[in-house]
Structure formats: C-alpha cells, structure tokens
Amino acid sequence: MKCLRQGLAATGFSLAVALSASIGACADFYVATNGNDAWSGLLPAPASNGTDGPFASLEAARNAIRTLKSRSGLPAGGARVNLRGGRYMRQSSFKLTYSPNDSGTPLSPIVYQAYPGETPCILGGVQIAGFNVVTNAAILARLSASAQTNVQVATLTDQVITNLIPLARHGVGLWWNWTGQNELYFQDQPMQLARWPNTNWLSVAASPALGADHFSFIGSNTTKWTWDTNTWVQGYFGNEWGDNFQHVASLSVTNGTTNTVYLTAPQASYGYVTGGRFYFLNVLEELDSPGEYYIDRVNGLLYFWPPSSLREEHPFVSTAGKGGTINGGGVFSYNMISNVVLSGITFVGGVGPLVEIYGGRDNLVSNCTFTGSSCDGVDLMNTFSTVVTRCTIAKPGEQGLFVHCDRAADRLTLAPTTNSVTFNTIHDMSRLCWTYNPGIQIDDVGNYVAYNLIYNGRHNAILISGNNHVLEYNEIRNVCTETSDSGAVYMGRNWTMRGNILRYNYIHNVNQGGGAISSSGVRGIYMDDCWSGTTIFGNVLCNTDGGVVINGGRDNLVQNNIFVGCTTEAIYAAQPGFTYDASLITNTNSQLWTNLYAMPYQSPPWSVQYPALVSIATNNPGAALGNIIRNNISYNNGAWINSYNGALTNLAIANNFTSGDPLFVNYGARNFTLSTNSPAWVLGFQPIPMNAFGPVLLPATGLKILGPP
Numbered sequence: 001m002k003c004l005r006q007g008l009a010a011t012g013f014s015l016a017v018a019l020s021a022s023i024g025a026c027a028d029f030y031v032a033t034n035g036n037d038a039w040s041g042l043l044p045a046p047a048s049n050g051t052d053g054p055f056a057s058l059e060a061a062r063n064a065i066r067t068l069k070s071r072s073g074l075p076a077g078g079a080r081v082n083l084r085g086g087r088y089m090r091q092s093s094f095k096l097t098y099s100p101n102d103s104g105t106p107l108s109p110i111v112y113q114a115y116p117g118e119t120p121c122i123l124g125g126v127q128i129a130g131f132n133v134v135t136n137a138a139i140l141a142r143l144s145a146s147a148q149t150n151v152q153v154a155t156l157t158d159q160v161i162t163n164l165i166p167l168a169r170h171g172v173g174l175w176w177n178w179t180g181q182n183e184l185y186f187q188d189q190p191m192q193l194a195r196w197p198n199t200n201w202l203s204v205a206a207s208p209a210l211g212a213d214h215f216s217f218i219g220s221n222t223t224k225w226t227w228d229t230n231t232w233v234q235g236y237f238g239n240e241w242g243d244n245f246q247h248v249a250s251l252s253v254t255n256g257t258t259n260t261v262y263l264t265a266p267q268a269s270y271g272y273v274t275g276g277r278f279y280f281l282n283v284l285e286e287l288d289s290p291g292e293y294y295i296d297r298v299n300g301l302l303y304f305w306p307p308s309s310l311r312e313e314h315p316f317v318s319t320a321g322k323g324g325t326i327n328g329g330g331v332f333s334y335n336m337i338s339n340v341v342l343s344g345i346t347f348v349g350g351v352g353p354l355v356e357i358y359g360g361r362d363n364l365v366s367n368c369t370f371t372g373s374s375c376d377g378v379d380l381m382n383t384f385s386t387v388v389t390r391c392t393i394a395k396p397g398e399q400g401l402f403v404h405c406d407r408a409a410d411r412l413t414l415a416p417t418t419n420s421v422t423f424n425t426i427h428d429m430s431r432l433c434w435t436y437n438p439g440i441q442i443d444d445v446g447n448y449v450a451y452n453l454i455y456n457g458r459h460n461a462i463l464i465s466g467n468n469h470v471l472e473y474n475e476i477r478n479v480c481t482e483t484s485d486s487g488a489v490y491m492g493r494n495w496t497m498r499g500n501i502l503r504y505n506y507i508h509n510v511n512q513g514g515g516a517i518s519s520s521g522v523r524g525i526y527m528d529d530c531w532s533g534t535t536i537f538g539n540v541l542c543n544t545d546g547g548v549v550i551n552g553g554r555d556n557l558v559q560n561n562i563f564v565g566c567t568t569e570a571i572y573a574a575q576p577g578f579t580y581d582a583s584l585i586t587n588t589n590s591q592l593w594t595n596l597y598a599m600p601y602q603s604p605p606w607s608v609q610y611p612a613l614v615s616i617a618t619n620n621p622g623a624a625l626g627n628i629i630r631n632n633i634s635y636n637n638g639a640w641i642n643s644y645n646g647a648l649t650n651l652a653i654a655n656n657f658t659s660g661d662p663l664f665v666n667y668g669a670r671n672f673t674l675s676t677n678s679p680a681w682v683l684g685f686q687p688i689p690m691n692a693f694g695p696v697l698l699p700a701t702g703l704k705i706l707g708p709p
Helices: 002-011 014-020 058-073 135-144 145-151 408-413 590-598
Strands: 027-031 079-083 088-090 094-096 108-113 122-123 126-127 150-153 184-187 202-206 216-220 230-236 244-254 258-263 275-280 294-298 299-305 317-318 332-336 340-343 344-349 356-358 363-364 370-371 376-379 387-389 393-396 399-406 421-422 425-430 441-442 448-450 455-456 462-464 470-472 475-479 486-491 502-503 505-508 523-526 535-537 540-544 546-551 558-559 562-564 567-573 629-632 634-637 641-644 652-656 665-667 671-674
Touching: 027 058, 027 135, 027 421, 058 079, 058 094, 058 567, 294 671, 332 363, 486 505, 523 540
Parallel strands: 027 079, 079 108, 088 122, 094 332, 108 340, 122 344, 332 356, 340 363, 344 370, 356 376, 363 387, 370 393, 376 399, 387 421, 393 425, 399 441, 421 448, 425 455, 441 462, 448 470, 455 475, 462 486, 470 502, 475 505, 486 523, 502 535, 505 540, 523 546, 535 558, 540 562, 546 567, 558 629, 562 634, 567 641, 629 652
Antiparallel strands: 126 317, 150 299, 184 317, 202 216, 202 275, 216 258, 230 244, 230 275, 244 258, 294 299, 665 671
C-alpha cells in the first residue's frame, strides 16, 4: 500500500473525489430499464400505483441534477445516479458538457454508479431483430452449401440504421484516417467480418516497385467470387511491425491461381515485400464459419452466421460515438467536466471509444468493464489528475487506454498532468487496427501507470512518449504476438522525452509469432531511434526474444534488473547515428532534430532537470553516450550483451552477475527471488518485490483485483 500511496501522491490525484461521496447528505437518483423519464427518478423501483419511479434514461438523470444545481446547488455529499441492473441500448453518445455544467466539486462529486449488487450494461448500438433465412437466389449462389442453410439476413434500414460508416484505410502512416466502423455483436462479443483465409495468411508473391497500387499472390478461392465494391485487405505488407488496411478496387486472376490485387490507393508506406502476410475481409463468399458476418453497405443488408440460436440472444450493431475525434466521440463522453465518478458499470460495443474524458480534472473511473469498441476502451484527453483504476478492458479495436494531451505548453514547462492508471486488466487489444495500438499509451508529462496486467496483443503492451512518467509493478505477457522488430514496452525517436522511470515490472513470454519471419525478434523494453534519459530499474524480463534495447540513445540507466531465458541477448546496444538510420543525425530537418528544437532544452526547467541534454547538439550527437548498465543479473540467456557499430565502447558496465547460477529460490517455478546466499548480493543487487506485479491485493481494503480467467 505504501507504493500505491506514493504513486498517487506523485500524480497529485485528489482522493477527495473518490471518498467524498460518503461525506454528508447525497442526492440520489435512479435509472432502470422499466423506468419512465416522466417520473421523479427518486425511487429505485416503480411505485405500486404506477405514478412514480426511476428514470428510463441517463439523460433524464443528468437533467435532474442540472435542475437541482440551478435551484439549490449540490448537497454536501454530491449527487449519485444509480443504474439498476439490465441492458441499456444507446444509439448515440451520452454526453456530459461544460455548458450547462455537469461537473461536481471536490467535496460534492457527481457519481454515475451501479446500483448495489446489480450490473447495468450500456450497449453502444442498435439491437437487430428480423433476421430471416436467405432467399435471394443470387446471394445463395455466392454462399457455400453449409452457409446457405446457416447464414441469415437482416435489413438494417428496418432497424433505423441508415448512416453506416464507410470502411476506411488505416494502418502505418494512416493512424488519423480511422474513424471506427459499425460492427456486429453477439452474446456481447464482437463478431468477425467474413475473411479469407479463416485461420492463416496469404503471402505477397512478388514485390512491385515502391508506390505501386497493386500486388500479386497465389490462391484459387477468388475464382468463385462475384466481384463487388465491399472487399478489403489487411496485412503486414511492407514490414513486420506495421499493418495496413486497404480497399480493393479490382482483382484479376490468371490461370486460376495467380491473382493481382489492385487497390484504390497505393500502400501508405513501405510498399509490398515478397512474403508479406495478409488476408481478405468483408467477402460474402467467405462467410463460411459461425461468428462471421458481412455488411452490404450499398443495400443496407447484414448477413450473419450465428454461433448459436438467435432466439434467446440480443445481437446489435454498434452505432454510438465516433472514433478519430476528440470532444464528444465516446459512448460515454465528458467535455470539460471535473469531479465526476463512474463506477461499477459494464460497457459493450461502440463505434468510438467507450469512455472519452476530454478536458477537466479530478475524475475517477473505477471498477468498470469495457468490452469491444472499434476504437479505444477509455481515452483521457487533455485532462488532469484523472484516475482509471480496477477496470477490465477487453477486445478494443485500437488501444485499451489512451492518456493523451495536445497542449504543447505542458511539455514546454514540464508541468505534470498527473493522471493515474492503476490495477487494471487489459487484454486482446489492437483487434482491428493491429499495430501501435497498445494496452496503454501515455504521453505529455508526469503520469503514473502501475499494477496493471496487460496480455494478448498483436503489437505493443505500452507505448511511451513525453517526460517524467512512472511505470511500476505492471505485468505484461503474450504481446507482439504477430510482429517482429517490436517491443512490449516501446518508445523512440526523441532525445528530449526524458525522466521516465520503468521499475519493478514483470515482462514475460514475449516472443515473435504469427508468421513473422524477420530475425529481429521482440524485445521486452525497446528504446528505439535515440530515445534517451530513461531509468530501467528492478524489472524482471523472462522468456523474451530479447531483453532491453538501447538503439542509439544516451543517458539511459539499466540497473538491478533480472534477465532470464532471453533467446538472443539480455541487452542490445547500437549507435545507428553512424550507419543505419544515419539520416536521423545527418539531416538536421529530421524528426529527431525537429523534436529537439521544439523544446527549450537549454533553458530552465529543462536545463535543470536534464543537464546532459543542454550540449547534445554539439557533443557528438551520433554516439550513444552516457548509458550505464550495472548490478543486473543475466542467467540462461542467448548472450549477455550484443552491440552494433562500436556502441559497447561507450557503455559504462559494472558489477553485473553474468556467469554462474544466481541461486533463485525456485527457477523452475519462475520464483526469481534470490536465496540469502546468492552471489549477486555482493555485487550490490537489491531485492525485487516478486509478489507485487499486476492487479494485486490492496491491504487497506481487502479487495482482490482479479487477473485473467
């Protein structure tokens, strides 16, 4: 608990917003699926005479609080909106806005919470009824024999869904082109757009010239397709750490197996390489498995092969929110709102993020469950001292949790935003947008990320940019499962983003997979392209392709870590400024130099906090200077240190245990606590709290935060 308190204190988070709901009188309102917005909302259930009871909508409860505030102000204990158990369908966003002001105060917060002992579920879409067997002869001719008897069709315009979002190109170089998509949910889980192949990959057969709008592959399924304009491809076309989702303009087949795919636009970057992996999406003929669906956006038709009977289920198409935006894009959306608590509510499905908090400060999201969304789970945008804790975020289309600030003034002054992300479980992220959509992404200054469990993702678990963040006691496993030359924790291409601390994290079972063929592998902590000034202390990296990478950066400290079972090496250090990526250094208009000159790095507070940065432009900028590696343990790794282009000569290496048995308590059971007679103690190694990783027991409350099932 001491570490948690220190962490919260470090973020500046005011505990008043979390605790004050129990202080003084509180105004309670109720919302229920059998409620009525014409009632007072003051009763938890309908009155026996049917004249009063709970509200039916969140809007009615929000408006009642607005009326209360305008007439008498909030009571000392604030106001609570209690959601009874049940399913609340939302076709559009629920919005809390600055005008009129839906904020609470530090001592009188406004709370949206689950009614005690019940589970309200907010679903961001429109329930689909009226599924029928397919009778259109032309459609039946496009389906396989098994699909003909299992696929059903619904007319979306009959469900008041008339504004389907067009699918959009996205991926590396096109991140901001993504605005989300309508998806089908069944049993409150996102279903799969009809794809080919179902379980493996197709391969690019030959590499066209860079900038080409076509590529070829070998396969015979396309000969049975009736061409339409709804077909897309997604894959790792040009490298193994960046995906692209592209619209197919046309397709030609030669000799029944050689296919040429023509796209509506060239690949965004990196072109196509022989062996690049991809598959087709939204192809009606490939709707051949339970759980797959196809949307005919021209005619507003949904085709679906349900995994089980539709009779007792509630399939819905997501419509609420809009991704790629800020300020109003979430299923549950805050605009410049402060001192609001969201607690105990389940959210399923949406086009945009499930919760978006834009602006404001001192908000709390606690004990909620978030499933699906074609964009992020939770976004904290331009907000201060806001906390997301004890939540589960599963299967977001993009990131699990995004902590972002676009106020350049914060980094110029190094003023902390002090947001906190703690005790959460985040898994199966990057479902639709595969790369650079991690479990958690943080930027700006002074945020806190601790005691989270992140697992099962195609690419990174955590992305870091900005300054002075603390990441500690997190557990990460089974990420970067389809990629290579990537990192579970990744940061890069900036000399100025310094002061970050990664300590006491457990990163394990992180290995190249998913058909990636590159020899680069996956690293536990990857400081890429001259990233600098980071402290990596007390982490355990086990069964990763590689441990820590220092790729050209300087002034990094790697101390007191345990590296075990790393296939290639525990530490890799390079000086790419001299050869590979030399243009980062030689081209003073490169991103590296642009980022440097954008900051007042030679003036206070920068020059005080980061004195080594002051002379970087003139002090041999292509050299990896100032890196220190000491007091680490390396055991059963492919190598202790590998280096490139003379980087080893610039490393300060001291007192590392790299030969022999460090005498772990139980190596086979992955208990890496050191025995009392370990030879590493005499080299200055300090204890690592091995039982504190991930969402753990909170002694002050006795609340157990569960990990994966």
